[in-house]
Amino acid sequence: MANMTETESQNLPPAVIELLGVKKRFGRQLVLRGVDLTVREGRTLVIVGASGQGKSVIIKHMLGLIRPDRGTVKVFGRDLGKLGRGEMNEVRRDFGVLFQNAALFDSMTVYDNVALPLRERTGQSESAIRANVMEKLAMMQMEKAIDKFPAQLSGGMRKRVGLARAVVLNPKIVFFDEPTTGLDVNKSNEIYRLFYRSQQQLGYTAVIVSHDVPKIFKLADEVALLDEGIIQGCMPPDEFQLSEQPLIKAFVVETMGHLYSSDEEENGFYAQAES
Amino acid sequence: MIMRHLVEKLGYETLWFLESTGRMGLFLVRALASIFGKSFKFFPVVRQIHFIGARSVFVILFTGAFTGMVLGLQGYYTLRKFGSEGFLGSAVALSLIRELGPVLTALMVIGRAGSAMCAEVGIMRNSEQIDALECMAVDPYRYLIVPKLLAGIMVLPLLTAIFDVVGIFGGYLVGVGLYGVNEGAFFQGMYASVVWADVEMGLVKSLVFGLLLVWICTCKGFFLHLEQTGGFGAEGVSRTTTDAVVLSSVSVLVWDYLISALMI
Numbered sequence: 001m002a003n004m005t006e007t008e009s010q011n012l013p014p015a016v017i018e019l020l021g022v023k024k025r026f027g028r029q030l031v032l033r034g035v036d037l038t039v040r041e042g043r044t045l046v047i048v049g050a051s052g053q054g055k056s057v058i059i060k061h062m063l064g065l066i067r068p069d070r071g072t073v074k075v076f077g078r079d080l081g082k083l084g085r086g087e088m089n090e091v092r093r094d095f096g097v098l099f100q101n102a103a104l105f106d107s108m109t110v111y112d113n114v115a116l117p118l119r120e121r122t123g124q125s126e127s128a129i130r131a132n133v134m135e136k137l138a139m140m141q142m143e144k145a146i147d148k149f150p151a152q153l154s155g156g157m158r159k160r161v162g163l164a165r166a167v168v169l170n171p172k173i174v175f176f177d178e179p180t181t182g183l184d185v186n187k188s189n190e191i192y193r194l195f196y197r198s199q200q201q202l203g204y205t206a207v208i209v210s211h212d213v214p215k216i217f218k219l220a221d222e223v224a225l226l227d228e229g230i231i232q233g234c235m236p237p238d239e240f241q242l243s244e245q246p247l248i249k250a251f252v253v254e255t256m257g258h259l260y261s262s263d264e265e266e267n268g269f270y271a272q273a274e275s
Numbered sequence: 276m277i278m279r280h281l282v283e284k285l286g287y288e289t290l291w292f293l294e295s296t297g298r299m300g301l302f303l304v305r306a307l308a309s310i311f312g313k314s315f316k317f318f319p320v321v322r323q324i325h326f327i328g329a330r331s332v333f334v335i336l337f338t339g340a341f342t343g344m345v346l347g348l349q350g351y352y353t354l355r356k357f358g359s360e361g362f363l364g365s366a367v368a369l370s371l372i373r374e375l376g377p378v379l380t381a382l383m384v385i386g387r388a389g390s391a392m393c394a395e396v397g398i399m400r401n402s403e404q405i406d407a408l409e410c411m412a413v414d415p416y417r418y419l420i421v422p423k424l425l426a427g428i429m430v431l432p433l434l435t436a437i438f439d440v441v442g443i444f445g446g447y448l449v450g451v452g453l454y455g456v457n458e459g460a461f462f463q464g465m466y467a468s469v470v471w472a473d474v475e476m477g478l479v480k481s482l483v484f485g486l487l488l489v490w491i492c493t494c495k496g497f498f499l500h501l502e503q504t505g506g507f508g509a510e511g512v513s514r515t516t517t518d519a520v521v522l523s524s525v526s527v528l529v530w531d532y533l534i535s536a537l538m539i
């Protein structure tokens with residue numbers, strides 16, 4: 001996006017999250033080698049990339065849970081590295097987060113899990129909280145499981161509870177780490193529909209990590225490919241699918257190959273698999 | 276070569292020690308500071324009091340009774356050599372109130388509740404539940420640690436008091452009931468020798484131990500992911516919990532000596 005022209009940049013909504021040259025090393029493993037990424041207000045950014053490339057690590061940088069070794073992370077224009085605890089909490093007030101493993105509080109029921117942000121952060125009465133929680137749980141079709149504990153739920157159900165919890169405070173930015181992994185096709189379509197609808201209503205900014213290619217391209221305003229520790233490209237989905245950048249092209253062919261590859265190649269693949 | 280390796284290792288361990296000590300100090304400061312933050316809720320403290328306190332009462336009754344009984348037994352045999360069985364009451368009461376009550380109560384609570392707290396917080400760290408709290412802008416110190424700390428400080432003196440009373444009664448049973456020490460002498464000696472300073476020492480100890488054990492156990496769990504040996508998975512939790520129990524037990528004994536030395 002460095003080659004953006006002046007007029008273009010004036011029409012763009014302001015950046016709410018900016019990663020500049022973020023480097024991160026875990027022990028000997030260099031996971032991020034200089035990630036530059038911008039998320040704009042009201043837009044949906046989808047991060048794709050193979051497993052283990054560091055997508056969740058990027059999200060954790062945006063959340064301020066991990067500090068970069070080099071580079072800066074700015075949210076709402078504030079450098080997370082320079083914020084104290086109280087200021088960090090101010091920034092996080094507007095976050096709604098779904099972790100990859102849902103991270104539900106396992107000693108609490110589903111209901112209490114979703115109610116916790118409301119109880120801790122708002123002065124709402126129990127009845128108002130109840131209405132809000134039940135609305136969100138109904139949205140995720142989890143209203144029948146309110147008295148269950150996370151350990152009693154399936155992976156997909158946990159994810160839906162996590163989603164309900166993430167949106168219960170009507171956040172300004174949502175971070176969904178693989179929101180539909182472990183859901184069947186119907187449920188995952190439903191999640192995306194819900195997401196689309198609620199985003200239309202509430203207009204939040206979204207950062208989504210997903211493997212649901214090409215489905216996710218319909219939702220995305222921008223798609224970023226993370227490979228080898230850097231963002232190989234960040235562009236609108238239609239551009240992304242046609243990109244000539246070799247790694248992006250390889251990714252597109254790999255994930256949606258059947259749309260483009262010839263029948264022979266397909267047959268070759270199955271023949272290989274059968275032998 | 277070996278020399279260099281040793282020096283390196285020593286330096287590494289020293290740095291590690293300094294780092295983890297500093298971290299523990301900061302942890303306590305953070306936790307104490309967030310007691311005074313706004314929107315303090317008392318109900319979670321009550322729940323922790325129930326967890327640490329109510330569920331430990333039975334163990335405390337049991338150990339208290341037997342400690343008192345064995346004190347009565349041993350005390351009787353020792354004192355009889357000097358013909359001073361009359362001092363049995365004060366011997367039992369003083370050793371319980373000044374030393375054994377606070378220390379043994381703390382050790383029991385470490386085994387009973389400290390290990391559980393460490394494992395609970397550690398599992399929450401491991402499964403990103405603490406990260407989730409932080410992302411909801413809910414301060415994990417205030418939400419998770421403070422209720423436990425306050426409950427520990429409040430409950431330990433009470434449990435210690437129970438331990439002392441039951442222990443004295445146990446000593447009475449053995450001394451007076453079994454060996455026929457004069458009942459009047461037993462209690463009279465006790466009234467005469469136990470002064471406020473003794474009770475005060477026991478109280479200070481139990482307050483400090485309460486803080487100490489919750490501090491160490493929750494801190495170990497809270498920073499599970501930073502453990503040197505790798506605190507991941509079920510094994511990491513179990514190893515860290517064991518470490519926490521050992522460290523807090525040792526600390527209780529060390530501080531017991533320090534407080535005794537200071538207050539005597």
Ligand SMILES: Nc1ncnc2c1ncn2[C@@H]1O[C@H](COP(=O)(O)OP(=O)(O)OP(=O)(O)O)[C@@H](O)[C@H]1O
Pocket residue numbers: 026027031049050051052053054055056057058100
């Ligand atoms: N806390 C950590 N300590 C050490 N290494 C870590 C840590 N977190 C992540 N890593 C490493 O960073 C790399 C990227 O992890 P990450 O979870 O971000 O992958 P991902 O892109 O989200 O993969 P997936 O699609 O499977 O979720 C992995 O190789 C992992 O081993």
Ligand SMILES: [Mg+2]
Pocket residue numbers: 055056057100177
């Ligand atoms: Mg991930």
